[in-house]
Amino acid sequence: MKLNEKVSRYLEKIPKSKLNAFISINKNAEKDAEKIQRKIDTNAAGRLAGYVLAIKDNIAVSGMRLTCASKMLENYVSPYDATVVKRIIAEDGLIIGKTNMDEFACGASGETSYFGATLNPSDEKRVPGGSSSGSAAVVAAGLCDVSLGSDTGGSIRCPSSFCGVLGFKPTYGTVSRYGLVDMAMSLDQIGPITKTVSDAALVLSVINGSDGMDNTAIKTKEDYTKFAKQKITGIKIGVVGEFFDGCDHNVEKNVRDGVEILKSEGAKIVDVSVPKTPIAVPAYYLNMFAEFSSAMQKFDGLKYGFRKEGKDLNDTVAESRSSLGEEVKRRILLGTYITMKEFRGKWYSTALKARESIRHEMRAALKKCDLLAGPTMPFTAFKLGDKIKDPVEMYLSDILTVSANLSGLPAASVPLEVKGMPVGMQLHADTGSDGKILFAAAAYERASK
Amino acid sequence: MKGVKIGLEIHEQLDTKSKLFCACPTDYREAEPNKSICPVCTGQPGSKPFGVNEKAVNAVIKIAMALNCKIVTNRPVQIRRKHYIYPDLPSGYQRTSEPIGTEGELNNVQIHEVHLEEDPGRFFLREGFVDLNRSGTPLIEITTEPVFDSPQHAREWLEKLASVLAYLDVTKKEEGTMRIDANISLNNGSKVEIKNINSFRNVEKALAFEITRQEDLLRRGLIVDRETRHFDEKMILTSPSRKKETEEDYRHMPDPDIPPLLIKKELAEKTKETLPELPQSKAKRFVKQYQLSGQNAENMVSDPYTADVFENVAKTVDPVIASNWFVGQLKKTLNYNSMTLRDSKITEKQLASLLKLVERQKITERAAELTLREMVLRPEEPAKIIENLGLLEFGDLNTIVKEILDKNEKAVNDYKTGRKEAFEYLVGQVMKITKGSADPETIRKALKRGAELK
Structure with missing residues (x-):
């Protein structure tokens, strides 16, 4: 099928979908498709030629809106491309649109968007997970080939687990964050959401690598496609006992079955322990709130974004910010409180210490094996409205995903073959060993088909 | 003055080609408003700092060294965010480094610390207009201990500091880039900070006003509030700032986008070797080498260009005669025309020829004076000026x-x-x-x- 036909089919299918997964559609998609098709026809096309991508709406695409699913940025058009977008376009990837998400990435269910909740393609009465809700839903529903999400505490892996797709959060610094709207700067990382391991490896190969525009990007460029083909004979997988505490029985069983499949493919299975898992959520939230409140400081209504005049400068800022959603406001307030206390050397530094001890434990566990395995989420997708009224319960659902961010480690949610709602198996590797996750995931993919 | 304690915070722009955290040029004065900008220095959503401009860090190290500071090499130096909301601050926080140099000293004034920070843009309140060309320009901040005992002392020391900065040649040369905050307390009372003063003379004036104001309050048995005030140049008075912020409100935190700076001891040592001869030691050398009076020497070294010209002239002219002319007629004439020696474009050769005529008593002092006046405006060989003006030898x-x-x-x-x-x-x-x-x-x-x- 020619790319323009493929794009036309997607463009027909998207408006018919009830998932509310897209915020903006690229108006030039058909023209772009023709351009790329001409390159394909003359054998001059890049590595992503033929791929149709969706981008989470907190990543800048020049000339398109960058809303972060917020009223604050409802009409903000990005004047520049994120580094990942530049790299995708350079390899002839076609961007079809920008996906729905939790407002400013604040949420684990996809329900906090100003544009309304995204629905789960497996069951439209259920949440798709968040915050990259749209990016996971569009891949699962076949509204594009692959997508990009961002992951601060599980925002790629949670919706991938709930929607039954592969979500990959690379090692912190592997992918430039330039153009990704800040949530918590020391935790944010962009990654692919795909149906297959080889697609994830390809997208990751295109977007990774050093970037002069992001100081935290590490100085390497890796080709991950080779990892998707390796055998896993002899690889050691540590099953983390604590990761199953409080986990749904059904999820536990599916994940343990998944581990068995890896074993049958040649992996060696060992039991390991990460006892500090319970402090990961409080450490994460303190850290994230503090950084988030700082990141949100620029949305004052003075330069761009929603503006409502007040009686003076401070009042105008306050009025403009009243456009933000409840969860965003809650996090800004908590973060502001924490950073004010920080002046007296209290909370943020303490959270950073807790973070350091978790990183230490995770890496110690990874000295004993190549990969850590467990569930991505302790449960499957819950019903819309079930948890949104109880922020603490919602926060606790991140318990298994935040450790990877706190430790800077790569982690992926691998979709398991299950009956009923999708379940994801989470694999962690040590810093820079992203490839190991890919070849274990590929082995599972081969064996389960 | 009894019981007066004054401390200074000096901000000066560093002379780097690009801004502190992005690649935009810093020559914003020549650019049209909002032309020297990019997503980074305008705080667009998703933009990130590229890193810390190394030249700016090196400039701060150089200045800290010249101010006899200890360079922080034994621990990482964090870049921190200071949060506040103002139209000229696009990201809602200003990035400032932790101290890079500490415990310095210049002319018997203790330097508390020296660090790096970014300049905000410019907000024109009346026009309601923001120009972000300046946003992200690197600044050095130098903080003294509260050791000045009079406004005059503060001004005189600032002149010494400006002279040292001129020698180091790493700060912007344009007028008015330096901004000063002065804090003052009387008899160990509340500290009042006067923000954003733009010249040394205004520092002196603002502090003098502040002393009078505070003395008056105290005399009447009233309390001096701990507050921030602004200096009104036209009215020559200070008035309280509307904004009241405590340190807690700034929510200082390390910037997660920027790994801390690690300053190597070797870099600090290498920088020390590249320091030029500084005014204080140059003055001492002039006294010894040329038998000048201490006053003449100090006067001439305050501007490195003048000092260099003097040294070259002194190769062929008696140094004492030359120095008397440099600090006397030459300075007077330049001041009268509000220019520096560099501005005048008089060459060393022209000056030397003129002073040789004086030295050999070929022309009268009066004639030399008249020649100099003309030379400052239209530099030429003195013989020609003498002839043109019909002056007598x-x-x-x-x-x-x-x-x-x-x-x-x-x-x-x-x-x-x-x-x-x-x-x-x-x-x-x-x-x-x-x-x-x-x-x-x-x-x-x-x-x-x-x-x-x-």
Whole structure:
């Protein structure tokens, strides 16, 4: 099928979908498709030629809106491309649109968007997970080939687990964050959401690598496609006992079955322990709130974004910010409180210490094996409205995903073959060993088909 | 002044080609408003700092070294965010580094610390207009201990500091880039901070006003509030700022986008080796090497360009004569025209030629002065200026004096018998011919000498 036909089919299918997964559609998609098709026809096309991508709406695409699913940025058009977008376009990837998400990435269910909740393609009465809700839903529903999400505490892996797709959060610094709207700067990382391991490896190969525009990007460029083909004979997988505490029985069983499949493919299975898992959520939230409140400081209504005049400068800022959603406001307030206390050397530094001890434990566990395995989420997708009224319960659902961010480690949610709602198996590797996750995931993919 | 304690915070722009965290040029003065900008320095959603401009860090290290600071090499130096909301601050926080140098000293004034920070944009309140060209320009902040005991002391020291910065050649040369915050307390009372003063003279004026204001309050038994005030240049008074913020409100935190700076000991040591001779030691050397008075030496070294020109001129002209001219007539003439020696474009060769004529008494001081006045405006070889202006050289004066003496034998004899009017008559005759290009004192000397030979 020619790319323009493929794009036309997607463009027909998207408006018919009830998932509310897209915020903006690229108006030039058909023209772009023709351009790329001409390159394909003359054998001059890049590595992503033929791929149709969706981008989470907190990543800048020049000339398109960058809303972060917020009223604050409802009409903000990005004047520049994120580094990942530049790299995708350079390899002839076609961007079809920008996906729905939790407002400013604040949420684990996809329900906090100003544009309304995204629905789960497996069951439209259920949440798709968040915050990259749209990016996971569009891949699962076949509204594009692959997508990009961002992951601060599980925002790629949670919706991938709930929607039954592969979500990959690379090692912190592997992918430039330039153009990704800040949530918590020391935790944010962009990654692919795909149906297959080889697609994830390809997208990751295109977007990774050093970037002069992001100081935290590490100085390497890796080709991950080779990892998707390796055998896993002899690889050691540590099953983390604590990761199953409080986990749904059904999820536990599916994940343990998944581990068995890896074993049958040649992996060696060992039991390991990460006892500090319970402090990961409080450490994460303190850290994230503090950084988030700082990141949100620029949305004052003075330069761009929603503006409502007040009686003076401070009042105008306050009025403009009243456009933000409840969860965003809650996090800004908590973060502001924490950073004010920080002046007296209290909370943020303490959270950073807790973070350091978790990183230490995770890496110690990874000295004993190549990969850590467990569930991505302790449960499957819950019903819309079930948890949104109880922020603490919602926060606790991140318990298994935040450790990877706190430790800077790569982690992926691998979709398991299950009956009923999708379940994801989470694999962690040590810093820079992203490839190991890919070849274990590929082995599972081969064996389960 | 008794009980007065003044401390200063000096902000000066560093002379780097690009901004502190992005690649935009820093020559915003020449650019149209909002042209030297990019997503980073305008705080667009998703933009990130590229890293810390290394040249700016090196400049701060150099200045810290010249101010005899200890360079922080034993621990990472964090870049921190200071949060506040103002239209000229696009990201809602200002990035400032932790101290890079500490415990310094210059001219018996203790330096508390020296660090790096970014300049915000500019907000024109009346027009309601923001220009972000300046946003992200690197600044150094120098903080002194509260050791000044008078406004004058503060101003004099600021001049010394400006001189050191001029020698280091790593800060912006344009006028008005330096901004000063001054804090002052009387008798260990509340500390009042006066923000954003734009010149040394205004620092002195603002502090003088503040002392009067606080003394007046205290005399009446009132309390001096701990507060931030602004200096009104036109009214010459300070008034309280509307915004009241505590340190807690700034929510200082390490910037997660920027790994801390690690300053290597070797870099600090290497920087020390590249420091130029600084004004204090240069002045000492001038006194020793050229036998100048301490005052002349200090005066000349305050501007590195002048000091260099002097040294070159002193190769061919008597240094004492030259220095007297540098701090005397030359300075006076330049000040009168509000220019520096560099602005005047007078060459070393021109100056040396002129001073050689003075040294060899080829021209009168008066003629030299007039030549200099012309030279400052239209630099040229002094001989040519002397000719163009019709000024006299010494040889000419002596000829004229001889002529007058010969013509007026009676007056000469009267003078010799003690009649003062006769001498004044002779002086008048010479002045008439020389049309003011020789000063009366020189004429008198020449006449006396000439008459005695008769």
